[in-house]
Amino acid sequence: MSSTLYKNYLLQSEPNKFSLDNLKDGEMIVNMGPQHPSTHGVLRLEVVTDGEIVTDVAPHIGYLHRCFEKHAEHMAYNQTIPYVDRMDYLAAMNSEHVWCMGVEKLLGITDQIPKRVEYIRVLVAELNRIASHFVAIGTYGIDIGAFTPFLWMLRDREHIQRLLEWVSGARMLYNYIWVGGLYYDLPIGFEKRCQEFIDYLQPKLDEIDTVLLENKIFIDRTANVGILPMDVAINYGCSGPMLRGSGLKYDLRRVDGYSVYPELEFEVPTGTGLVGSVGDCWDRNYVRALECRESVKIIQQCLDRLQGDHKRTPDFDPQAGCPKKLRTTGTQELYFRAETPRGELGYFFRTTDRSDMPFRCKGRSPCFSNLSVLHEIAKGCMVADLIAIVGSVDIVLGELDR
Numbered sequence: 001m002s003s004t005l006y007k008n009y010l011l012q013s014e015p016n017k018f019s020l021d022n023l024k025d026g027e028m029i030v031n032m033g034p035q036h037p038s039t040h041g042v043l044r045l046e047v048v049t050d051g052e053i054v055t056d057v058a059p060h061i062g063y064l065h066r067c068f069e070k071h072a073e074h075m076a077y078n079q080t081i082p083y084v085d086r087m088d089y090l091a092a093m094n095s096e097h098v099w100c101m102g103v104e105k106l107l108g109i110t111d112q113i114p115k116r117v118e119y120i121r122v123l124v125a126e127l128n129r130i131a132s133h134f135v136a137i138g139t140y141g142i143d144i145g146a147f148t149p150f151l152w153m154l155r156d157r158e159h160i161q162r163l164l165e166w167v168s169g170a171r172m173l174y175n176y177i178w179v180g181g182l183y184y185d186l187p188i189g190f191e192k193r194c195q196e197f198i199d200y201l202q203p204k205l206d207e208i209d210t211v212l213l214e215n216k217i218f219i220d221r222t223a224n225v226g227i228l229p230m231d232v233a234i235n236y237g238c239s240g241p242m243l244r245g246s247g248l249k250y251d252l253r254r255v256d257g258y259s260v261y262p263e264l265e266f267e268v269p270t271g272t273g274l275v276g277s278v279g280d281c282w283d284r285n286y287v288r289a290l291e292c293r294e295s296v297k298i299i300q301q302c303l304d305r306l307q308g309d310h311k312r313t314p315d316f317d318p319q320a321g322c323p324k325k326l327r328t329t330g331t332q333e334l335y336f337r338a339e340t341p342r343g344e345l346g347y348f349f350r351t352t353d354r355s356d357m358p359f360r361c362k363g364r365s366p367c368f369s370n371l372s373v374l375h376e377i378a379k380g381c382m383v384a385d386l387i388a389i390v391g392s393v394d395i396v397l398g399e400l401d402r
Contacts, residue, residue, distance in 0.1 A: 017058040018048050026050050030383075034063050038143055038387045041397030043371075047386065054386050057378045059371055064397040072361035077103045077326045078179045080361075085173040087363065088399040090135055093128035093164070094340040095399075096177040097121055101258060102336030102347045103179045106328060112321040116310040117181050118260045120318075123194075123302040124167060124176065126295040130201075131160040132341035133288045133295075136394040140285055141212055143391040144221045149212040156204055159197050166190065180322035191307050198296055198303075205293060213282075213289060222285065223276025226377045226389035230279065236376070237369035240343025241291065242393060245271040245284035252339035264301050266294045281392040288341075288394070326356050335364075342366040342394055367393075367400040 018029055030047045033039040042063035048056040071083045084099045085092040104110045138153030161171045166187055168176035176183045212218055228238070230246040243250055251268040253261040269290035271283030306312075328351040337346035343366030350360040370393050378389050 016046055017060075018046060018056065023048070024050070027055060032386075034060075039390060040139065040395055041400075043390075043395065043397060043400075045386070045390070047383070049383060052382050052384075054378050054381050054383060057375050057386065059374055061368075061371075061397070061401055063401070065401045066398055068363055068402045069361050072363075073358055076356045077106075077358075078322075081178065082173065082175050085175060086398055087365075087402060088132075088340060088342065088345070088367075088396045089172055090396055091128050091132040091341045092172060092174050093125045093177065094132075094338075095345060096174065097125045097259070098336065098338040098340065098345050099347060100177050100179050101338060102334065102349065103326070105336055106332070106334050106349050106351065107179075107323065107326060108329070109180060109321060109323060113180065114316075114318075114321065115260065116306065116312070116316060117318055117321065119302045119305050119310055120182060120186060121177055122259055122261065122264070123299055123306070124164060124174075126298045126302070127160050127163060127194075129341050130292050130295050131157045131164075133292050134160075136288055136341070137208070137212070137285060140391045140394075141218070143387050144218055146212060146215065146218060149208060152204070152208065152211070156201060159200070163190070163194060163197065166193075178319065178322055179326060181320060182318035185312060185316060185318045186306070191303055194299070195303055198300060201296060205289070205296075208289065213286060219275050219282060221385075222281035222388055222392070224280055225276075225381065225385050226281045226392055227277050228279040228284075228373060228377050232373065232376055233279070236373040238343070238373055239366050239369065240339070240341065241284050241287040242343060242366075242370045242373075244269065245287045246279035247271055252337060252344060256337070258338055264298050266297050269294065281388050284392045284394075291341075327354050328352070329354070337364065340366065342396065342399070343370060345399075363399075363402050365399045365402060367395040367397075371395055371400060 027048055027050050030049055032045040032047055034042040034044040044060040046058045046060060047054055066086060068083055068087055072080045081096055084095045088095050134153040134157040138150035141149040165171045168174040228246050230248050233243050233246045247270050249268045249270050254268055269287050271278050271287055276282050330353050333350045335346055335348045337344050345366055346364035348362040349358045352359045378386055
């Protein structure tokens with residue numbers, strides 16, 4: 001295609017950030033995606049290359065726009081939960097938990113939530129966190145060229161999917177955590193089955209360390225690649241494993257202490273440059289693997305409490321705290337945030353008096369902020385390393401585009 005024809009083609013499609021007129025000798029523009037498995041969704045990367053070296057990169061988003069914010073502004077708070085599920089569809093329980101806690105704070109009913117409900121919420125959210133990290137680690141292995149870890153992680157994730165399906169009736173989009181309570185109590189025998197899964201999972205996590213994280217080829221492909229300094233991560237608003245991989249011990253479950261997390265014991269893993277440099281691709285993946293172990297600890301504590309001080313009783317109603325009419329009592333603004341597998345998910349509400357839906361709802365996506373730092377950490381890398389860098393960010397386009 002001639003230069004003139006290519007320029008005319010660009011004018012008819014989505015505009016590029018980089019201009020052909022500004023390219024240096026030997027440089028060219030390569031589009032990676034939006035239909036490409038390594039972009040983990042419909043993400044288009046506009047890459048400027050000089051041979052095999054990436055000189056600049058710009059992500060183009062908007063291919064999976066879900067109109068979430070507009071839906072939220074035209075539906076009652078409890079009716080929005082299924083749309084919340086479809087943002088980060090790999091961690092729907094975590095997203096539901098954030099939304100419901102935000103609405104409960106907005107309505108002033110936080111103190112009315114029974115402790116058993118809170119422990120169940122944390123239990124299912126941490127199960128979903130492990131399932132989400134398993135997808136992130138497994139697909140990242142495929143990006144690098146390791147297929148067996150992906151099969152192992154999807155095999156173990158299937159156990160979690162079945163547990164959550166038993167609880168809610170759905171495998172991925174649950175609509176289980178409701179404003180003020182839950183859709184239903186845990187099924188009879190769930191605690192025992194969940195305990196069996198936790199006992200089964202412990203040695204499997206050790207196997208993943210051996211076959212993937214300690215694998216020399218995997219280390220060579222990820223160590224000292226895509227290094228994200230802590231100050232750059234902070235300035236770009238990165239959160240979750242992206243930020244903790246750069247060495248900052250910042251987890252909203254500890255910082256904000258919401259739900260029953262202050263009553264639970266767990267560590268906040270950070271990147272230490274164990275096999276490379278602090279904040280590289282390996283560190284980010286390592287943090288996710290360590291978080292799976294911490295989630296197992298949290299689940300075990302929740303199970304102990306749900307079978308102890310907060311065990312099921314014949315008169316327990318998981319919907320006792322659900323208000324029949326979700327109406328605000330005045331005009332107010334509120335921002336609520338919490339820790340999902342990808343970082344700080346937040347919702348900003350602006351309400352009007354005695355309304356059952358927000359006048360304005362804004363979702364703060366951790367994937368959006370995490371991806372925005374891509375051009376900073378990808379300059380100067382090889383094209384093959386760009387694949388490793390994008391995979392280490394762990395994005396979900398449904399949440400990124402919203």
